[in-house]
Every structure is written in C-alpha cells, then in structure tokens.
Amino acid sequence: MATPMAKHGLTIAVNLRQNVHHIGCLQNISALLMPRCAVQTTCPLRTNYADWRMRRDAIRRQLTKEHSQERRLLNCIRKNTILPDEVKVMADQEIASLPRDSSYVRIRNRCAITSRSRGVVQRWRLSRIVWRQEADANHMSGVQRAKW
Structure with a gap:
C-alpha cells in the first residue's frame, strides 16, 4: 500500500498501515508530533461508576x-x-x-458523583448542584458561600 510519488520536487512515500510517513526533508513526521517526554501515569483504574453514561465516557477516554x-x-x-489527492484519500x-x-x-465532561453532563465545574469535576451542596456543607476547602 506504499505509494511513492514526486510532486514539486518532494518525494513522498506513505505507508499508512505501518505508520511510516516520509515527507520531503522531514524524515519522520511522527517525531515532530510525539511529546518530548512521555510520563507514565500510575493512577488506579476506577471500577465503580455512577451509571452507564460514566462508564461509556471512560471507555471513550481510553480509546482516545x-x-x-x-x-x-x-x-x-x-x-x-x-x-496529492490519492494520499489524502488513503488517509481518509x-x-x-x-x-x-x-x-x-x-x-463529555461529567460530574464525578452524579454523572451529570451539564453545568460541570471543571476545577472540582462536580456539577453545579453537587458543588453547591458540598460548599454549603463546608466539605470543600477554600470555598465559602457568598453572604450579604
């Protein structure tokens, strides 16, 4: 499935199945797009979810x-x-x-407790409803309800 072509003085050989991409003087495009330092995360995997929507979102995050x-x-x-267009069609x-x-x-960003997808406060990963309940109960450090 490799297709060598010459266009505008560039030699292009693309083999999409084996993830080998050579474009002009750039020897390997994947080296440009790779992160500089790969950090291994040792976070424990979550096994209990609020509902099936949260589980589906976790699967999507893993596939991504x-x-x-x-x-x-x-x-x-x-x-x-x-x-050339042939290479673009192959990529498509x-x-x-x-x-x-x-x-x-x-x-989709979801609340970690209720799995609600709308109104999620990103800093705490809680929906606005749960966030307000936790703030009122004084369970969140550094958060105080406005009073006047």
Whole structure:
C-alpha cells in the first residue's frame, strides 16, 4: 500500500498501515508530533461508576488515549495542501477505519458523583448542584458561600 510519488520536487512515500510517513526533508513526521517526554501515569483504574453514561465516557477516554497519535498523524496528512489527492484519500479511509469513539470530540465532561453532563465545574469535576451542596456543607476547602 506504499505509494511513492514526486510532486514539486518532494518525494513522498506513505505507508499508512505501518505508520511510516516520509515527507520531503522531514524524515519522520511522527517525531515532530510525539511529546518530548512521555510520563507514565500510575493512577488506579476506577471500577465503580455512577451509571452507564460514566462508564461509556471512560471507555471513550481510553480509546482516545490509545488512538490519539495515529489519528493526529492521519489528520495532518488529510489537511496537508502539498500532498496529492490519492494520499489524502488513503488517509481518509484509514481515519474511517478507526473506532468512532476514539475521537476526542465525543468525550463529555461529567460530574464525578452524579454523572451529570451539564453545568460541570471543571476545577472540582462536580456539577453545579453537587458543588453547591458540598460548599454549603463546608466539605470543600477554600470555598465559602457568598453572604450579604
């Protein structure tokens, strides 16, 4: 499935199945898109969820984490204006073959307690309703209800 082509003096060889991308003088585009230092997280996996929506969102987050680098590389190829159309079509087909839930736009921020998706206060990962209850009960450090 490798397609060597020459256009505007650039030699392009793309093998999407094996994630090998060579474009012009850039020897490996994946080296540009890789993070400088990979940090291993040792967070314990959560096993109990408030409801099935929270579980589905956790699965989506895991799929996004697994396929993010490949999806990012393919999107760069798709949006490149120098590459020929055949290569862009191949990248489109590869993106279509990835799991639908591996896209980051399908991730929804949810309350960690109730799994509510709307009105989530990002700093605490709580919905506005739970956040207010916890603040009123003085269970949150540094938060005080306004009184006048």
